[in-house]
Amino acid sequence: MDDPFRTRDHVADFDRYVALYAERSTASRARLRSQLDLAYGPGADEKLDLFFPDAPSGAVHLFIHGGYWRMFAKSDFSFIADTVTAAGAIAAVTDYSLMPAVRMETIVDQVESAALWLSSNAREFGGDRLRLSVSGHSAGAHLGALLLARQPGLFSDSLLLSGIYDLAPLQTSFLQSQIGLTDAEVQHFSPLTHPPAPSGTIRILVGEHETAPFREQAARLAQRVDSSVTSIADGNHMSVALDLGDPASDTGKALFGICAKTPALGPTQRAAQQQQQQ
Numbered sequence: 001m002d003d004p005f006r007t008r009d010h011v012a013d014f015d016r017y018v019a020l021y022a023e024r025s026t027a028s029r030a031r032l033r034s035q036l037d038l039a040y041g042p043g044a045d046e047k048l049d050l051f052f053p054d055a056p057s058g059a060v061h062l063f064i065h066g067g068y069w070r071m072f073a074k075s076d077f078s079f080i081a082d083t084v085t086a087a088g089a090i091a092a093v094t095d096y097s098l099m100p101a102v103r104m105e106t107i108v109d110q111v112e113s114a115a116l117w118l119s120s121n122a123r124e125f126g127g128d129r130l131r132l133s134v135s136g137h138s139a140g141a142h143l144g145a146l147l148l149a150r151q152p153g154l155f156s157d158s159l160l161l162s163g164i165y166d167l168a169p170l171q172t173s174f175l176q177s178q179i180g181l182t183d184a185e186v187q188h189f190s191p192l193t194h195p196p197a198p199s200g201t202i203r204i205l206v207g208e209h210e211t212a213p214f215r216e217q218a219a220r221l222a223q224r225v226d227s228s229v230t231s232i233a234d235g236n237h238m239s240v241a242l243d244l245g246d247p248a249s250d251t252g253k254a255l256f257g258i259c260a261k262t263p264a265l266g267p268t269q270r271a272a273q274q275q276q277q278q
Helices: 014-031 080-086 104-125 139-150 168-172 183-188 212-224 239-245 250-261 267-277
Strands: 033-039 047-052 060-064 090-094 132-137 157-161 201-207 229-232
Touching (some): 014 080, 014 239, 060 080, 060 104, 060 139, 080 090, 090 104, 132 250, 139 157, 168 183, 201 212, 201 239, 201 250, 212 229, 229 250, 239 250
Parallel strands (some): 060 090, 132 157, 201 229
Antiparallel strands (some): 033 047, 047 090
C-alpha cells in the first residue's frame, strides 16, 4: 500500500539529499562565523547554533529542522545559514529531543524555550529581539506553526515549508510504529486545530511534487491564517529544504526575503510579546 508520508518512497534520491545536507552544513560551519552549542535550557539536547553575517542588520532568524520528530539534528541544517546571513540576519538553528525517547509535548516546549531564549538574549549577540523571524521544514514547519500559536507576538515574519498541520493521518502511516502518536497528541498538537494567531506575515510553501497530504494540508492552513500557498516548481520534499540554503532558488528567495525585510514589531505586536513574557 502506498504511504504518502514515507518520503523515501517518493523521492528517488533521498539518500543523496541527506548526504548533501551534511556536506553543505559542514562547509557552512567552516566558512561562517559562529557560536555553536549554546544552551537554551538544561537538557542535553537543548542547544542551538548561531551564525553571523558580515554586515549584521540586527534581524534574527530561527530555523526548526524536520525529520518526523525522530531524526536529524541542527548540525544537518547549518547550510540554512548561508541564505539567512546573506540577508544580513543572524541565523539560529535549534536542536530538540527526538521521539520516541520523549513525547511531542516535550519537543513543542523545547522549541518554545529556544525561541524565548533568543528573544531574551538577542542583545547579547548583536540581535534585536523586536526583529525575530522563524521558519521550519516538514516537522519543523509543524513545530513552527505551533510556536506561532503559542507566542503570537514574538515573530514579525514566518515561513512554513512542506509542513504537517494535521497529525491524525500519521496514525495510519508507517510512522506510527516508530513514534506512536496518541489521540491526545493529535488533538493538542495539530496546527489545524490550534492555528497560528494573526501576527506578521506567514508564508506557506510546498513543493510541486510533494504527495497529496502535504499540498492539501498547506492549503487548509493557508485558509485558517488568511494566507496563500506558494508551490515550488519542480520541488520535492527533500529538494525544497536543500534550496533554503541557496538564495537564488525560489525557496531561498522566500527565506532571504523575510530575513532581509524583518521589520521591528509594531506597537500591537510589542504589547503581545510583553504580555506573553510576563
